[in-house]
Amino acid sequence: MKKIFIALALIGIIILSAVTFLTTGSYEPTRLMKLKEEYPQKYSPSADHKKFAVLQKKFSRPQEVTEACLSCHTETHKEVMQSNHWNWEREEYINGRGIVSIGKKNVVNNFCIGIEGNEQSCAKCHIGYGMTNQGFSYTDSKNIDCLVCHDNSETYVKGNELAGLPEPSLDLNLISQSVGKPLRSNCGVCHFFGGGGNNIKHGDLEKSMFEPSRDVDVHMAVEGANLQCIDCHTTEKHNISGKMYSLSSMNRNRSSCEQCHTENPHEAGILNEHTVKVACQTCHIPTYAKVNATKTSWDWSTAGKLRNGEPYEEDDADGNHIYLSIKGSFEWGKNLKPDYVWFNGTADHYLLGEVFDDTTRALKINTLNGSYNDLDSKIIPVKIHRAVQPFDPILKVLIQPKLFADKKGEGAFWQDFDWRRSSEIGMKEINVPFSGEVGFIKTEMYWPINHMVSTKELTVQCNECHTREKSRLANLTDFYMPARDYSSIIEITGVSIILLTVFGIFIHGSIRIFSSRKMKKERSK
């Protein structure tokens, strides 16, 4: 009895000490209570724009609306004209390059390549009026398009190829009287359609996000917190936080999950430990392009085929273009598992006119910096967009062709389908020498996936990464990860030792059985 008591006491002590050891984690719950107090308070604006006399008079031009805005918000244009949305350019420090001014002027992408020479059309997504191929006055505050961000009537639309001006048919008075804080629809009208159509570029930002369900995005879900873009992309003086690493290079002014959720939001310490090296998005965005497909590859080299002298298009069953004479062939993907890369918040870019040597490997249009050994790096999910796009095989530079023109004969590829001519004109506009030869090169572009956060039930499970086969992180080979990695020498040694042991026991045991039988027989004789 005494012994049993002692044994039980010992087991008790062992379990108690184990539990005490394990419960001392650094659990810092999300600032949920605070947020819950904050968000039910309905925001009520301090002014009703319907009552302003200046917004009653009939507007004939959108610039008049801007003047009306600035008559009360007298200094706001200064903030706006500092912003990236206005300048499409900013000074950035890039490791190895120093301080460079980068933006849509000198950075290309592997979708429609670039805006230079195509401004008339691209300006549909600029927060200004009157950006044409001839240029734009960045100092004229009347050209600020206040409405594209602040229209709350959801009726404001910029026209196609109108240099950033709105559709002429709009009721600018009604729209100007509706203004308020930007809604998802204000941001989405450009950011969901980058690349010339829904979800072409990002993969995690597309039209289903106007009114997303909980399955699509747990934060913006209409039946849930119904967060607007600017709830996370906090904004001070028209400077909106959050980076697009297709263009940005520096680790500053970022928008992060930790703003609300802290760095140790899990109850299980083992999960919080992961946050040192793994970004929240990596586990909490298991798939992207959940509702509509996103473009995964773009082959410019097939562009220019005509039927009966006319450009044509081919669509897949879901209505996605798979071929356009003006743009080439496309591939699309839906419900995609992201790729994963190390990222420390800084990026590098291919800048227009830059010469590259290796034309056999895919050229990285943007490079997300980071590695396992870098203290600032975390694993993030990305969409990799692959393309085959025009380059100069002699001078080894990417080509910025002139794509858009409103009529034939100006050399624009989308009208005349002449690579050589459109490249010549395009390269002249950006002042980069052109040999006259047009080749095609593989390129890659990296788009961090930050939206379409899933509910916790759908979070990536441990063994989707910690597994020998088909690990989500199979491509990140610069570190040892339990369950994925092993040393074949140790595996072979270990298994051999065990097999030899078993074999030895089998032999020894067999001889024992055999000899004892023999002895029994002898004895019975």
Added chain:
Amino acid sequence: MKKQVYIYKAFERFWHWTQAILILFLAATGFEIHGSIKFFGYQNAVEYHNIAAYSFIVLIIFAIFWHFTTGEWKQYLPTLKNIKAQIDFYLAGIFRNAPHPTKRTVLSKLNPLQRLVYLGLKILVIPVMVISGLLYMFYRYPQKDGGIEVLNINSIEPIALLHTLGAFLLIAFLITHLYLITTGTTITSNLKAMITGFEETEVEGKVQVQEQEKKQGQEEKILADDLLS
């Protein structure tokens, strides 16, 4: 005649069986963490493995205390005496039903080979597993702020590989151990002894046994005194 000898004390049996369960459980959860099997679910495997590891460490602390306060640690002092006889027994004598070359007694419950192997486990394999295991749990990625710098390790790889190798060796030990417990007087006599504490031994005469015990006890005392002085 038969004699019941009380070999394994209560704590010793408790320690042995708890250790056995813990090692089996650590092996199962450990090889799941290693990616060899799937059973508990990965996160559970990690958490259970950690709990079992802490329990094991507590048990080891108790065991060390017990070994030193009772003097049982002397059981593991290696001896070359009879080692050849013991090897000969396993390689030949056992097949002829020859008697064990060493008699198990309270004061000398381990044969020379056991002494060597268990000492190896106690001072090499188990400490390597405990230390690499603790490092595995408490190592930190180098971080800009905070953390114990000593524990900042650039790669978990060498620790993980060492821990894995140790696990393979323990499994090999476990298999051998399970087989060798069948080599007692009868197939189950060793197992019974570890459960009840008593081993039934066939002896020729009481006096002889007592003398042998006495002799062995004296030898150990001399050896121990030598070591302590």
